[in-house]
Amino acid sequence: MSWLRPSILWQSRNDIIAKFLSDPTAAARARWVALARQRAQQTGAHPDFVISCSAGDTxxxxxxxxxxxxxxxxxxxxxxxxxxxxxxxFAVICSDVIYPTGDLDDYGRKFHHPYRNLDLPIYAVPGNHDWYDGLHGFMHYFCRLDDAGYLPQFGRGLVARLAGPLWRRLPQTNPATTGTVTDERRPPDPLQPAPYFAIDAGPVRFIGIDTGITGDIDEDQYHWLSRVSLDAPERPKILLTGKPIYVDGEHHPGRVTGRTETVDGVVTDPRANYVMAIGGDIHNYQRYPVPVAGPVAGGRTIQYVVSGGGGAYMHATHRIPLINVNGVDESKFRCYPLRRDSLARFSQVIDKKLFGGSGTITIDAPAAGRYYEQRGAATARSNRPVADRLSLGERIKAEVVHRIPAGRFFHRVGSEVFDFDDPPFFKQFLRIDVNNRKITVSCFGVTGCAGTEHTPPIEDQFTIIL
Ligand SMILES: [Fe+2]
Known part of the structure; x- marks a missing residue:
């Protein structure tokens, strides 16, 4: 799959339509949630989509x-x-299970087969790409709900009326592929109740929200989020969201359609007892330990994490500006890959694409480390070697590669153009270990190199005392 193929970009057009013409996501989600509520009523399941995954203490x-x-x-x-x-x-995929468009036919090659050896239930919060087929593939696998007859609803204005004919409709599924798909992995048990849900596991509650295509949540979901956040005050909460609240040095509180309240307003409410919020969408690792008010004197810290490096193309971290946001500066900020490694790897990829791998524009990691150390970036403060000095040539190369945009046109097109499919990859995932006293979060780095295939290094680790 190449992000440079026009057909892939055309298939993903619902992103542009939802953002600029009319977004049918809220109405479609309301329909899915109505079906989920109906089922919960019939089966006597929890009406607010709370499931229990492990009753033990750890x-x-x-x-x-x-x-x-x-x-x-x-x-x-x-x-x-x-x-x-x-x-x-259990495991949770935090957004964008299937690229480019969440289709059920793609679950075989991009979910069931890669994860055939993961012997545990997998849940997921949907990302924008999962919504490009109206969430049908996602709901079929994770929630066992189908509604193929549903037609997307657009607004009434002239611009909104343009959206209908352009919108990518639900593709015909190929029974041959779909059949093999469902055989390879059984759906999670207990089943995921709805696109947004809560999991009580040990002493904590994980709360997964559905941020659709644009990142906004609807009013009904906001009321649900408030309820499941406040009705078990004794449980520390961990939010799982498609769109991270802190990312690339910016604070995105998470809008609620038609209201002034935000997702972060719930997360920072001392009564809700959140300790962490994890978001996907951006394909790297970032951590912002943000000091917030109460309830204990001196305040507390909420760990805001971006963890989107689970497989898709890498978003450059060297484009992240020096961090200074709501009490978090470079000394507290963490990211993976380090900016220096991101710059060095991108310089290789760009060199290969533009100069045939001649080394014209490549810069090695120790030199890139020196470059960022001189700029005051935290990435230089690591256990990796840093060059003593930069030659003029290295400085010019670093300046050039650093400036190549990986900006926000379409889906931040710079990083997709330079997608690479050979190691080292700089992928990552999180393991969260919980007991009654503490939560330990480990970010494992994955390079794709044989030496660390079964021993992925810990690139960041922190503890939350309960
Ligand atoms: Fe993504």
Whole structure:
């Protein structure tokens, strides 16, 4: 799958239509949630989509972000994940299960087969790409709900009326492919109740929200989020969201359609007892330990994490500006890959694409480390070697590669153009270990190199005392 193919970009056009013409996501989600409520009523399941995954005092779970391109970088992560799944209770894919458009026919190659050795239940929060087929593929596998007859609803204005004919409709599924798909992995047990849901596991509650295509949540989901966040105050909460709240040095509180409240307003409410919020969407790792008010004197810290490096193309970290946001600066910020390694790897990829791998524009990691150390970036403060000095040539190369945009046109097109499919990859996933006293979060780096296939290094680790 190449992001440079016009057909792939055309298939993903619902992103542009939803953002600029009319977004049918909220109405479609309301329909899915109505079906889920109906089923919960009939089966006597929890009316607010709360399931229980492990009643014991200690649990381990895995968080994988932005997975499904079905290529080498996804398979590289699948191998260490399978090792770690042996000692974990469940896993959650934090957004964008299937690229480019979430189709059910793609679940075989991009979900069931890569994860065939992960012997544990996998849940997921949908990302924008999962919504490009109206969430049908996602709902079929994770929630066992189907509604193929549903027609997307657009607004009434002239611009909104343009959206209907342009919108990519639900593709015909191929029974031959779909049949093999469902055989390879059984759906999670207990089943995921709805596109948004909560999992009580050990002493904590994980809350997964559905941020659709644009990142906004609807009013009904907001009321649900408030309820499941406040009705078990004794449980520390961990939010799982498609769109991260802190990312690339910016704060995105998460809008609620038609209201002034935000998702982050719920997360920072001391009564809700959140300790962490994890988002996908951006394909790298970032951590912002943000100081917030109350309830104890001196305040507390909420860990805001981006964890989207689960398989898809890498978003450059060297484009992240020096961090200074809501009490988090470079000394507290963490990312993977380090900016220096991101710059060095992109310089190789760009060199290969533009100069045939002649080394014209490549810069090595120790030199890139010196370059960022001089700029005051935290990435230089690591256990990796840093060059003593930069030659003029290295400085010019670093300046050039650093400036090549990986900006926000379409889906931040720079990083897709330079997608690479050979190691080292700089992928990552999280393992979260919980007991009654503390939560330990480990970010494992995955390079795709044989030496660390079964021993992925810990690139960041932190503890939350309960
Ligand atoms: Fe993504």
């Amino acid at each position: 649990i381990s779970m895995l968080v994988i972000g932005d997975t499904g391109e079905g290529d080498n970088s996804q398979y590289a992560v699948a191998s260490p994940l399978a090792d770690m799944a042996k000692n974990a209770d």
